[in-house]
Amino acid sequence: MKTFYITTAIDYVNGSPHLGHAYEKVLTDVIARFRRMMGEKVYFLTGTDEHGQKIQQSARAQGIEPQDYVDGIAPEFKAMCEKLEISNDDFIRTTETRHKKVVCALLLQLFDKGEIYKAEYEGYYSTRQEQFLQDKDRNEDGSWPEIYGEVTQITESNYFFKLAGYQEWLIEHIKTHPEFIIPRYRAKQVLEFLAEPLNDLCISRPKERLEWGIPLPFDPDFVTYVWFDALTNYYSAVADQPDMWPASFHVIGKDILVPPHAVYWPIILQACGLALPQSILAHGWWSINGAKMSKSTGNFVEPAQFVDQFGVDALRYFLIREMSVGQDSDFSMEQFLVRYNSELANNLGNLVNRTLNMTTRFADSIVPAPAELGEPEAILQAAWTKARDESIPLFEQFQFNVGLERAMSFITATNTYIQQREPWKLGKSEDPADQALLRTALATMAEALRLGSSLFLAVTPSSVAKIRGVLSYEAGPVWKDELVWDNRLTGNAVEKTCILFPRPEKKS
């Protein structure tokens, strides 16, 4: 079986990690964990993008060398991954020797094949985007769009990579591989871009203008264009593991699909004789309270601080539950608290507590075997089958928000079942029929909790581990085998209590 090799974009380290970075890591982690749960062998890469103008400027602003600057800030990104319980197998930094060696090898290969040539360039340049511009990039009134910052006219020699020859091939590839770009509607955007003739890609920057980059192996007066450098990370990280390539899945934001990931990267690979990734998934963007994230306006969520305040699973759950993959979403504290309280604390957390509490009070903390099953049990078991059979295909199609909603509605159904059976009343009765019903109710609650919580495993792994812990439940190696209603908790000792999602207002 080929390893499912999945990557995130590598983050620019010109500032601290923010919610957008956190979301992408969590989304990719959920996909990676889900694939592992489904029995696949997974290899998960993330990392940091450490060269280029933006980094050089940030280092200068602090009056330090770029290398010292990136060495200082890259650990923040690694720490964020740990804090978010990201299950990555590797973390690559583009300043590492293992990466630089591969970038140089690919550049040399392309140069030797005649795919890279030197030419004089005269035109416009945006320092902010590190990009050459053309008249077609202007606004209708002739000005330059704000995203480009200051645009200057320059004349300089540079190295160019021949893209145009690959245009028809790429269009064909996209048209014949519907899984190449996810969601599918984004492929349209790529094809629109490819409807215009492709210009060759300038893959160098003269050293006098930008020092902070990988020197071109065939001309030390130039450094490598940061996108050529950055994209190569996906390959360089596994270059010594021949079975790993091609990547199965690149997870990126919608802003870097066209042209870097959907145009430059496949062409670079094809020109180097390397296979193309199977899929590129472009997710949407988070705004905060309806506005673009910005440190200067205070419209900013520090993922690490948020985790300290509410717990890692609260953030992971919210990000995945709230956003429909591919679409944009807004992060507001009100909406976060609504989901936190109504779904995590009062629904799932409540079920955990009721189960532990009543099993402790009425069955000496031992999950009883169920007696005869009645209609409420049959209804709940049918609800389980439905929740399981609907949510798994939704997870497979990256519709995690809807899959979670289905899983959560089974938790709601279980709480409704408890209301119906009223085990607290049965517990006070000495009637043997009530006692039998009580055993059934307690067994059913525990089983429903074991099963229902399993559907959250990829999204809130720590909480599910805690739930399993308090039920003394050791799950087997095959996730799908866990999802059968068979009362396997009978006889297990449970803990007295477990607060998974404390009320936020009680925290200081």
Ligand code: MSP
């Ligand atoms: N370094 C490049 C990527 C190179 S990949 C070979 C880059 N870095 S970035 O730090 O600007 O962005 C990293 C990822 O975070 C991108 O996929 C980007 O789309 C994502 N996000 C940045 N801000 C975001 C939001 N506000 N919301 C969601 N994701 C966002 O681009």
